[in-house]
Amino acid sequence: MRGYAGKAEMSAEAHPVVAVLGGGQLGRMLVQAGQRIGVDCRLYVPGPETVTSGAAPAISAAWDDEDALRCLADGATVATWEVEHVPLGTVAFLSRLVQVYPAASVLVNVQDRMLQKGLFDCLGLPTAPWMAPDDLESCREAAARFGLPLVAKARLGGYDGRGQRILRCDADVVEAWNQRGPYGFILERFVSFTDECSIVSVHGQDGEIRHWPVVENRHHDGILTTTLAPHPAWSPGLQARAEAIASTLLRKLNYVGVMAVELFRNGEVLVINEVAPRVHNSGHWTIEGARCSQFENHLRAILGRPLGETAAQGYAAMVNCLGTMPDAHHTEDLGVHRHDYRHQPRTGRKVGHLTVVGATVAERDARLAVLQQRLAAITV
Ligand SMILES: Nc1ncnc2c1ncn2[C@@H]1O[C@H](COP(=O)(O)OP(=O)(O)OP(=O)(O)O)[C@@H](O)[C@H]1O
Ligand SMILES: [Mg+2]
Incomplete structure (x- = not known):
């Protein structure tokens, strides 16, 4: 085990402490959201590399290191995960030390794609x-x-x-x-679809559910490249159907926290691709583009606080940076919100994202077009 030594290193006891399994970019953004609302996060990084170093106290240890997990739980108010590929045994062990939200039973139901698809069928939800x-x-x-x-x-x-x-x-x-x-x-x-979309939702401890607007997701080679939020042409009926799917799953799973449902769209018809039991890449736009971000609302939900508003503020587009992060000077005149995860560059790896927000769809689309031109010019 490497990393922080226990309670002594914790900051002021007045702040709730959230223990997070995983130390990738989602953990980093949870830390940043916590800083804005007086919540301290503590990360558990399973690999040798940590992108979050310096951002929060971090423990670097194997998933099955019980001493390190005890250290993670020591003094924590609640625990959560930022990655769903955590061994079930790790979550079960941690659950005996501290309340974990979402509960371990959520992972049992969705971590294995076979069980996840079986759940959709069981609930009569549309899936391929x-x-x-x-x-x-x-x-x-x-x-x-x-x-x-x-x-x-x-x-x-x-x-x-x-x-x-x-x-x-x-x-x-x-x-x-x-x-x-x-x-x-x-x-x-194989599903033929007009486009892909997703809904990110949050379920509070008191049963309250809030949904962000359904967003359009564009992929390349199976990797999310761009999210558009909200989509101007999509009907309230589509939003309602997506919300109904998400609410059914949140209630059935006794879920607490943020969850994303990835969907295929064909006109007004939605088919579920998969569920992500965590904060999600297609919700990154909420940091600047919604009243309350997915990261803040996840912390609020698992701490039993009132949920923040999920309405969009303007129109946002989020572009993933794959492989390497473009130098800031290429985009800084565009009013772009830049999130650099400080990852080592690697082909195809998500190393950061850029978000533009416009007051109107036309403004958002114009900014996105210029941004994409600049990015294309850098990579040529
Ligand atoms: N049944 C399908 N028919 C057509 N395309 C599909 C199907 N399943 C997946 N895809 C395509 O592959 C992409 C990745 O699939 P999926 O979301 O299941 O994988 P993943 O590895 O879990 O990706 P991620 O974790 O990034 O969401 C989808 O977004 C979609 O573009
Ligand atoms: Mg997916």
Whole structure:
């Protein structure tokens, strides 16, 4: 274990302390939100690298280091996670030391894609037909039933499109089966959609639910590149349907905190892609573009405080910076809000994001267009 030594290093006891499993950019933004509302966060970083160093006290230790987890819980008001790929045993152990929100049972239900899809079916929520194959024959059966192409998704551990492949022919099906990882995969019908969107919602301890506006998400190679919030042309009916889906899940899971539902849209029809049981990349725009950000409301919810307003303020666009962070001078005349996660540059890695906000859709779109031109010019 490396990192802070316990209560002695905690700041003024008057502040509630939130213990966060994970130390990536989401943890960093939780820390920053906490600083604005008098909440101290303490991070648990499982890898050797920490992007949050200096931002908050951090413990660097393995997920199964019980001494380090005791240290994390010591004096904490509540605990949470910023990444869903935390071993269930870690969350169960921590739950015996301190209240964890969302509860460990949420992870049990959604961490494994097979159980998550089963939950949607059980609740009658719309999602692409799927199956969990036991052998090559059942993979072929899925291909016959759903048609090709099919999407194979690892049951555990996938993110940013990793752990996924599109199967276009029988040879792909055979290869996917032969190269399956230790936990297997699910096979899902390929959904044709006009666009992708998501709803980020928050459930308080008292049962209150608030939703931010549904946002449009643009992806490249399975990675989110741009979020537009809110979408000017989408109907109140679409927002209501997305809210109904999210509320059903939040209530069923006895959820406390922020949750995101990723959706495929075809006109007025929504199909669930997946649930993220945490603050989400498609909610980063809320830092500058909404009355209360997803990060602040997550802290509010898990601490039992009243929730903040989720209404948008103007029109926002969030652009992910992948691989490297552009130098500030390229964009500083554009009124861009710059979030540098201080990650080591690596191809395809989310290293930061930029947000522009306009008073009107036209202003937002014009700013986004200029920003995208500048970014394209840097990468040429
Ligand atoms: N059934 C499907 N049909 C068509 N496209 C799909 C399907 N499932 C996923 N995709 C595409 O792949 C992208 C990534 O898929 P998904 O969200 O399931 O993976 P992920 O690795 O969990 O990604 P992340 O963690 O970044 O959200 C989706 O946003 C969508 O563009
Ligand atoms: Mg996704």
